[in-house]
Amino acid sequence: MKNKLLEVKNLSKNYHTKMGEVKAIDNISFDVYEGEFLCIIGPSGCGKSTVLNILANLDDKSSGDIIQNKKLKVGYMLQEDALFPWLNILDNALLGLNIRHELTPDNIAYTKCLLEKYGLKDFLEKYPHQLSGGMRQRVALIRTLATKPDILLLDEPFSALDYVSRLSVSEDVSDIIKSEHKTVVMITHDISEALSLADRIIVLSKRPSVIKNVYEINISGNTPMERRKAKNFGEYYNELWRDLDKNV
Numbered sequence: 104m105k106n107k108l109l110e111v112k113n114l115s116k117n118y119h120t121k122m123g124e125v126k127a128i129d130n131i132s133f134d135v136y137e138g139e140f141l142c143i144i145g146p147s148g149c150g151k152s153t154v155l156n157i158l159a160n161l162d163d164k165s166s167g168d169i170i171q172n173k174k175l176k177v178g179y180m181l182q183e184d185a186l187f188p189w190l191n192i193l194d195n196a197l198l199g200l201n202i203r204h205e206l207t208p209d210n211i212a213y214t215k216c217l218l219e220k221y222g223l224k225d226f227l228e229k230y231p232h233q234l235s236g237g238m239r240q241r242v243a244l245i246r247t248l249a250t251k252p253d254i255l256l257l258d259e260p261f262s263a264l265d266y267v268s269r270l271s272v273s274e275d276v277s278d279i280i281k282s283e284h285k286t287v288v289m290i291t292h293d294i295s296e297a298l299s300l301a302d303r304i305i306v307l308s309k310r311p312s313v314i315k316n317v318y319e320i321n322i323s324g325n326t327p328m329e330r331r332k333a334k335n336f337g338e339y340y341n342e343l344w345r346d347l348d349k350n351v
Contacts, residue, residue, distance in 0.1 A: 144306055
């Protein structure tokens with residue numbers, strides 16, 4: 104039986120503007136289970152980032168409940184790698200620990216181990232401008248993993264990359280997340296990207312956003328690229344596209 108880490112119940116968010124109140128998300132409910140890769144997709148401006156920001160405690164909800172089965176540590180990876188150009192790769196990877204005042208010898212050793220394990224052993228003293236976009240994104244993920252989060256929140260983590268780099272980095276990210284046995288909630292507007300990574304996909308409507316559908320994804324393949332080649336990949340894609348294409 105799956106272990107439920109998080110339960111989102113009737114989540115709503117209203118923003119107040121000069122033109123009046125704007126409802127971003129409306130009565131959204133879903134669960135997050137340990138070890139799963141959950142993707143949330145929807146049209147641009149529908150409120151995907153709002154959901155993620157509320158889960159990360161970066162934004163307040165207007166109503167609803169977020170229930171945790173224990174006190175969860177959340178890691179948030181942004182669209183941009185946000186590496187500091189004046190810090191070397193090791194110091195960039197340690198930044199989250201530094202901010203949390205958790206820069207212990209054990210945590211430093213763990214971070215170095217992650218960097219070495221995932222192909223960055225020879226770049227610890229290099230600077231961000233000396234790395235490719237894909238390698239920088241790998242550092243950003245390791246910086247997030249270094250804090251040992253229970254749940255990883257990924258905000259369109261490949262959107263700043265070109266198409267070929269996106270494919271390559273999604274392979275890297277998938278491999279790292281599986282190896283480290285992490286639970287993930289990722290938002291994206293890219294259907295293929297979601298299908299290549301997710302165990303489950305939630306489809307949001309246009310704003311004010313409600314859940315249109317939830318898909319349990321059963322696609323063969325151990326990597327994102329293998330999943331893209333699966334026979335039923337196109338069937339799922341067409342179903343998801345129809346959901347996104349229809350207005351509510």
